[in-house]
Amino acid sequence: MSARNINFSFGAKTVLDNVQIEVPNGKFVALLGQNGAGKTTLFSIITGLYAAHGGEISIGGYDLRKDIQAALGSIGVVFQRPTLDRDLTVKQNLRYFCNLHGISRSDAYKRIETALESYGLAELHKRKVTQLSGGQQRRVELARATLHNPRFLLLDEPTVGLDHSNRLEFVSNVKALCKTLNVGVLWATHLMDEVEDADYVYILHHGKILFEGKSDDLLETHGKNSIAELYSHLTGKTTDVQHPS
Amino acid sequence: MKLKHAASCFRGILARESLRFLNQRARFFAALVRPLVWLFIFAAGFRSVLGVSIIPPYQTYVLYEEYITPGLLGMIMLFNGMQSSLSMVYDREMGSMRLLLVSPLPRWFLLLSKLLSGVGVALLQVYVFLLIAWFWEVRPPVAGYFFVIPALIISGLMLGALGLMLSSFVTQLENFAGVMNFVIFPMFFASSALYPLWRVRDSSEALYWIANLNPFTHAVEFVRFALYSEFNWQAGLITLLCTLFFLAVAIWGYDPLRGFLPRKGGPAASN
Secondary structure: OEEEEEEEEEOOEEEEEEEEEEOOOOOEEEEEOOOOOOHHHHHHHHOOOOOOOEEEEEEOOEEOOOOHHHHHHOEEEEOOOOOOOOOOEHHHHHHHHHHHOOOOHHHHHHHHHHHHHHOOOHHHOOOEHHHOOHHHHHHHHHHHHOOOOOOEEEEEOOOOOOOHHHHHHHHHHHHHHHHHHOOEEEEEEOOHHHOOOOOEEEEEEOOEEEEEEOHHHHHHHHOOOOHHHHHHHHHOOOOOOOOOO | OOHHHHHHHHHHHHHHHHHHHHHOHHHHHHHHHHHHHHHHHHHHHHOOOOOOOOOOOOOOOOOHHHHHHHHHHHHHHHHHHHHHHHHHHHHHHHOHHHHHHOOOOOHHHHHHHHHHHHHHHHHHHHHHHHHHHHHOOOOOOHHHHHHHHHHHHHHHHHHHHHHHHHHHHOOOHHHHHHHHHHHHHHHHHOOOOOOOHHHHHHHOHHHHHHHHHOHHHHHHHHHHHHHOOOOOHHHHHHHHHHHHHHHHHHHHHOOOOOOOHHHHOOOOOOO
8 A cells, every 4th residue: 555645635735745655565654643644634535534645555456546445445444433333232333334245145244253252242142332442432333344355454543541551452453363374464543652563654744744664773773772762752742642651 | 436345335324313313202202292292282272274276296284283294204203313413423532433434435426325314213113203293193194104105215315415514614512502403493394394375475475485495394395295195296305306406515625635624624624
């Protein structure tokens, strides 16, 4: 998946300025930036919710502008804010998603059962979303995002609101998906500890890619010991970016 | 777009709307109580004050209850259409609208499916209302119960599309609730739902013309004639054209390239 020369503005305010990112299959790519950097807008453009004012996006070989449906069929998305239907049960939410993606009833049944097992949700499938904890809801969203076997996963600050242990569990689930299913992951966050061992890191600052590279290379080039230090060094920001213990 | 995929998607959206509806029983009763109050109390109270002469499609003098029944069917469709659109704004704020819009199907199809599902739910309410009205001795011809279905679907689509169009202009739930007050009540009262237009003309020529320009008037007349197994071409055509117009603007409004939402910061404005 690649986004080249992406520009976007709300009126006179430039939100994204010539942004370029690439997500190879099976790689965990982190998009690091503080709140307001433009991460969610970039996600909205990649998912077709907004149209970029310039640039090109290709997902799994499909041009987003020319072949949006095939492109969208290749991605699974976990948005920053929960998108589960709160009036429905876990299973009903998953079934609804299968319908939206045209997965046949028998196939959907098998995939849902597998996903429920894989994500430890089997015993919760009859519960309404409102009866789940934040961590459980996020797990349901991750399970849902993978039901149609996407080639790429986009996760926009997916751990916001989760406690530390739930965050770590969620991150390790996604990294496992990367390796086992060869899914390319674009993980947007402002939390440093989530990107420390990413395959590739983009630092987005005020709508521009400030820096990019393999985590180790970046640290070595700049003589820093951690991504948090590097981020502070590059942006001059120390307090806006959380680094939870 | 593959037909099988489209059918699966529509089935999913319809099932979701139905499940949400069943899970919100209070909404069902609230939607039903509103027209019943008008039928049982308002119509009974005004029966002697508001006499209705013989006007098409009626063959004879009818009781006021019978006259306002099509208007009340329109009321159910109107409230349901607006509520369905309100839920879209809510979904947009809560995020579940995004899930729908990033589905691999054309946006017009997704929005139309959502509208049709809303109409399906409204139809259920309409028939429960008609059943209760039957016991209240409002008894249109049996064939009318079937003839009225297409009129209800088109009217419901028109009103839902109008709500959808409005929802694409506003970015916050509170704003939309305000907009609804400026739409629902004026549309309902400045129409032929409660009184025939010739009576309106007797008291106000201006209101008569406003009612004539009101798409809801034509939707109600379309339903009224269909309920008596007749087809009102003029009302049907105007309703259909309004449906297409509102739908086109709504789809344009939700288009990421041209619509209103991205310009205003839209559903994903927060970073």
